[in-house]
Amino acid sequence: MAAHIRGIHHINFLVRDLDQAELRYREMLGLGPALRDPLPGRGVLTARFRLGDAWLVLVQPTGEEGEPARLLREHGEGFMLLSLNVADLDEAAANASAAGVPVGPERRGLEGWRVADLDSGETFGAQLQLCEDPNGS
Amino acid sequence: MAAHIRGIHHINFLVRDLDQAELRYREMLGLGPALRDPLPGRGVLTARFRLGDAWLVLVQPTGEEGEPARLLREHGEGFMLLSLNVADLDEAAANASAAGVPVGPERRGLEGWRVADLDSGETFGAQLQLCEDPNGS
Numbered sequence: 099m100a101a102h103i104r105g106i107h108h109i110n111f112l113v114r115d116l117d118q119a120e121l122r123y124r125e126m127l128g129l130g131p132a133l134r135d136p137l138p139g140r141g142v143l144t145a146r147f148r149l150g151d152a153w154l155v156l157v158q159p160t161g162e163e164g165e166p167a168r169l170l171r172e173h174g175e176g177f178m179l180l181s182l183n184v185a186d187l188d189e190a191a192a193n194a195s196a197a198g199v200p201v202g203p204e205r206r207g208l209e210g211w212r213v214a215d216l217d218s219g220e221t222f223g224a225q226l227q228l229c230e231d232p233n234g235s
Numbered sequence: 236m237a238a239h240i241r242g243i244h245h246i247n248f249l250v251r252d253l254d255q256a257e258l259r260y261r262e263m264l265g266l267g268p269a270l271r272d273p274l275p276g277r278g279v280l281t282a283r284f285r286l287g288d289a290w291l292v293l294v295q296p297t298g299e300e301g302e303p304a305r306l307l308r309e310h311g312e313g314f315m316l317l318s319l320n321v322a323d324l325d326e327a328a329a330n331a332s333a334a335g336v337p338v339g340p341e342r343r344g345l346e347g348w349r350v351a352d353l354d355s356g357e358t359f360g361a362q363l364q365l366c367e368d369p370n371g372s
Contacts, residue, residue: 102265103264103265103266103286103287104286104287105286105287105288105289106243106246106286106287106289106291109243109246109317111359111360111361112360113359113360114359115359118359119359122334122336122357122358122359123358125334125335126330126331126334126335126336126353126357126358127240127319127327127330127331128239128240128327128330129240149240149241149242149243149319150240150241150242150243150288150289150320151242151287151288152242152243152287152289154243154317156359174360175359175360175361176355176359176360176361176362177314177317177360177361177362180246180291180314182264182286183287190264190265193263193264193265194263194264197259197262197263198262198263199259199263216263218313220259220263221259221260221263222248222250222251222252222255222256222259222293222312222313223248223249223250223311223312223313223314224248224312224313224314225313225314
């Protein structure tokens, strides 16, 4: 059974101040305005830029609750996770599990993305996620 | 002046044991064999997988010398940097500098990639690199 990785779907960076970070990214990389969306289930605001066939997502926790807020508290700003674009989340998760890599519960990301995290204790420290995008990209 | 970001060129993850890590990535993600290359100037061996229009690169320091070895020593395995695919490295670096983000010296990556690191002190902790790929991808 293959996981059918299509590519990189998105990459998340934690920031403390979304407005400042978006402005800095726009200026230093010559990007247009980001798309903004809250993701209340994770306790965050997000700003995302389209880079080729992937998203670069800036993530700002809005309070002390939730995993992103905990990561920011404990590790500071910077890389949060790399999310891989898979054709079928269930199949990709079953494949990872069968290879000895525990997969966390499915949850909804932005725009209805179906996501599930791989256990970074079994991926040589890499913070990886599987993502099936119902919008196809 | 725009930086003309084409997309994500590659993302690097530091590992201690390249053989073990490559095998795990292949199994958990259903990937074929990685392309292997040394990069002596950085003191590393690498194994890279093609994911859509980007590379996922596993990086194993071969000794105690060099920046990757230092990062592994101080921060352990996991995310190392995100490299952005730019049409023109000089233009993109000048754009970042003009936006107040210092850019490190140009160096050669795998396959002659022209790369330069952005100062993560000015990118809200994100470890970003600019990459002009003479092979065009």
